[in-house]
Amino acid sequence: MSSHQPTLFGGSKRLVYDEAIELTLQSMQAYGPGHDHWVFAFSGGKDSTATLTVIMHLIDVGRLAAPRSITVLYADTRMELPPLSISAALLLDRLRVRGVRCDVVMAPLDKRFLVYMLGRGVPPPNNNTFRWCTRQIKVDPMTEALQQRIDELDGTILMITGVRQGESAIRDGRIEMSCGKDGAECGQGWYQQVLPEAKGIRGRIATLAPLLHWRVCNVFDWLKVYAPMAEYGGWETRAVVDAYGGDEAQEINARTGCNGCPLASRDLGLETVIRVPVWSHLSPLLRLKPLYRELRLPRHRLKKTGLVRPVVGSEWNEEAGEDLPVFGEPEIATAKNKQRMGPLTFEARLMALDRVLAIQAECNEAAIRLGCPTIDLLNAEEEARIRELIAAKTWPNGWEGDEPTADTPMDTVYADGSVQPIFL
Ligand code: SF4
Structure with missing residues (x-):
């Protein structure tokens, strides 16, 4: 053309x-x-x-x-x-x-x-x-x-x-x-x-x-x-x-996807958008990706202890209508095996909810000041539902909420099955 x-x-x-x-x-x-x-x-x-x-x-x-x-x-x-x-x-x-x-x-x-x-507690995708x-x-x-x-x-x-x-x-x-x-x-x-x-x-x-x-x-x-x-x-x-x-679009040829997509190595789509002057007020959205990364940390998640079946993948479950974890052979949990980490704690979810709302508020205050369209990351209905699910103590399938957080120190288990207890 x-x-x-x-x-x-x-x-x-x-x-x-x-x-x-x-x-x-x-x-x-x-x-x-x-x-x-x-x-x-x-x-x-x-x-x-x-x-x-x-x-x-x-x-x-x-x-x-x-x-x-x-x-x-x-x-x-x-x-x-x-x-x-x-x-x-x-x-x-x-x-x-x-x-x-x-x-x-x-x-x-x-x-x-x-x-x-944030409502059900399922960790960010990876x-x-x-x-x-x-x-x-x-x-x-x-x-x-x-x-x-x-x-x-x-x-x-x-x-x-x-x-x-x-x-x-x-x-x-x-x-x-x-x-x-x-x-x-x-x-x-x-x-x-x-x-x-x-x-x-x-x-x-x-x-x-x-x-x-x-x-x-x-x-x-x-x-x-x-x-x-x-x-x-x-x-x-x-x-x-x-x-x-x-004007640089063709050269950059950025992929786009969700704001802060946790699977992308960089938030290139968003970085590209905010370089265009009329959209620069959206820069607070850059804080979403680090937030999702932070949510994967052990201190924000529960873990299973004792004999556990590690998650080796996920697959679509027709009955549940969602992706469910696929479990491998039962193993003894060790402190090092991150695969056993599970859902997000209530504290982590509320912390993340506050941060998302703050990011949205910052973008929209600037948008109103500049006469630009506002954004809609999380609407009132979604926020209310997240709070309702947390108040109802909702956990993903297979979790009760009484599991320890994933940063809890654990005994060291060796290959021969012997256990080195931790001394606190
Ligand atoms: S863009 Fe990223 S977060 Fe959005 S659906 Fe695709 S993989 Fe998931």
Whole structure:
């Protein structure tokens, strides 16, 4: 697209697109008409926003025939980078006005990241054994919303995702499932692979990623230059570009995910956002990631003693509707084995709750002073629920709350089973 200016050609005033958009158009023309309804799994990220706006534009200028209905399902994790959540809300408002059905999809109250962690006491997710978040706050709510919407619709459905792999990945046949790769968005590969498997929807639904071949330069060309122009739809996509570093977005190519994602090595998404002057007042959000890291420390958690079964991983439990730990062979607990650490103490949860609220208050005081939109990390309902769960002495499955904290000194157990008692 960089090589083309938006040219209006001849009397027909036909817009000219680059190859990436032409290919998108061809794939939509090939697969779109075969489905009565189109449903967008929209995350608010750059790829997702480009997908939605480019396709709406192609419909508007008559290059693509509209289906019987269009639905946008916006996956709101409650953890989005503020410029993304703010521009997603604006985009949805605009689409609603023109009759597009737009639903905000959220995990149920008790399953949301902060409520699950601070109310129920489940420690922050980590890369090794316990990654409960992506599925719980992104994939499952979307799958459920999609199933509900499908039940309301008759006919066939094309689910359109913003999964984008660039050319080399397509050649290799890879679909990226992790959220740590450059430019990739946490959960996107899941949308592509898990959703079509969802119960009862096989056969009526197909999934299409019409921007799969786009490179990152195509995405930013569209969001930065073309989409905001009146002839390409006049979309308000500049805040999305800001979330990725504004003018430097393409070079930085930051991954985005939740504010303070505990799995990312650095909070690059947030660091990038606050370097853009209009968003610099969000810098208190940088304290979230260290808070999550701190919550994993032994002094904030309980542990099992005696003969225990170490956690060796986690897996989805259909009945419980959540990720549950997978246990290995029983072993004698030793002071050194960190895998046996369990949930967050009430003190730790209340400490973290106070800090999250303070971070939110700081951001919002500055936002109001500067006339910027406020953020919504934790709303009144979520805060009340966390306090209620703590007051009800809620612990994750398998924990009673009478276990010692994980920094309690313990006997040293040797390989031959002999025990060196501690002397206090
Ligand atoms: S971005 Fe991080 S915290 Fe958010 S769902 Fe993905 S892995 Fe979990």
